[in-house]
Amino acid sequence: MWHPDYKRNVYLTPDLAAYGSIDPAAVPGVDPDLVLEDWDIQQAFFSYRTHRYNTDFGTSGSVASQLHPELYYSIAVKRHLVTPFISRAIVPLVILIQLFVVVTVLSRNHERLENFGVRPGAVVFTGAAFFFAILVGHDSLRDEVKAPGFMYIESLYIITYFVILAVAFNSVPLVARPNLRLFRDYDNLWVRVLYWPVIWCTLLVVTLLTFYM
Numbered sequence: 281m282w283h284p285d286y287k288r289n290v291y292l293t294p295d296l297a298a299y300g301s302i303d304p305a306a307v308p309g310v311d312p313d314l315v316l317e318d319w320d321i322q323q324a325f326f327s328y329r330t331h332r333y334n335t336d337f338g339t340s341g342s343v344a345s346q347l348h349p350e351l352y353y354s355i356a357v358k359r360h361l362v363t364p365f366i367s368r369a370i371v372p373l374v375i376l377i378q379l380f381v382v383v384t385v386l387s388r389n390h391e392r393l394e395n396f397g398v399r400p401g402a403v404v405f406t407g408a409a410f411f412f413a414i415l416v417g418h419d420s421l422r423d424e425v426k427a428p429g430f431m432y433i434e435s436l437y438i439i440t441y442f443v444i445l446a447v448a449f450n451s452v453p454l455v456a457r458p459n460l461r462l463f464r465d466y467d468n469l470w471v472r473v474l475y476w477p478v479i480w481c482t483l484l485v486v487t488l489l490t491f492y493m
Contacts, residue, residue, distance in 0.1 A: 281351045292351040294326045302326075310355065318363055323356040368433055371417045372440040375410045379447050380475055382406065386451055386468050403451035407444045414440050435486040439479060 283290045299308040304323035314321070330347045382403060418437040425431060450471055 291349055318360045319357045321355060322358050325354055327352045327354060368421055369436055372414060372436045375440055376443060379443055382447055383471050383475055404448050407448040411444050432490045439482055
């Protein structure tokens with residue numbers, strides 16, 4: 281906030297005595313009836329910040345490089361995480377569960393595959409549909425939040441991308457060449473056993489790197 285006479289180096293000072301409490305937790309200056317959907321107001325406070333501008337704003341005799349203290353009124357808010365997490369995480373979680381069902385069905389037994397109508401092309405096209413659904417959800421998330429850089433919840437989408445590709449690649453040799461030793465001896469059991477542990481371990485590593493590193 282600037283004073284109208286900033287050209288004469290006049291700066292604002294808040295009337296702190298006019299507030300019942302200037303404790304930031306008491307959110308001075310904020311209407312107690314103010315409602316922010318999915319947000320909690322944590323603090324409100326005045327502060328000064330100094331800035332050095334590279335212009336004199338057309339004022340003769342003003343030094344462009346001079347430090348200017350400016351009055352700030354800041355409101356700190358905290359977002360409710362449950363609602364966005366459920367709305368944004370439910371789609372990739374449902375797709376991961378459906379992919380696990382596909383992995384469970386996949387077998388070198390052609391009769392079993394025929395009973396479920398599973399063919400290499402069907403799994404690939406199903407994966408493409410899942411990939412498109414995740415891509416749309418991911419793009420919607422980025423468009424809504426508009427946060428720079430990588431967000432933690434994006435890790436669930438990225439993991440789902442790789443799982444979709446892995447399931448598609450796994451289905452092609454399993455159905456087309458079921459006599460390979462890798463599938464003949466264990467009938468794709470190793471994929472079913474490792475499916476969820478790999479996903480949860482990856483999420484654990486991402487969580488540790490994001491919040492503790």
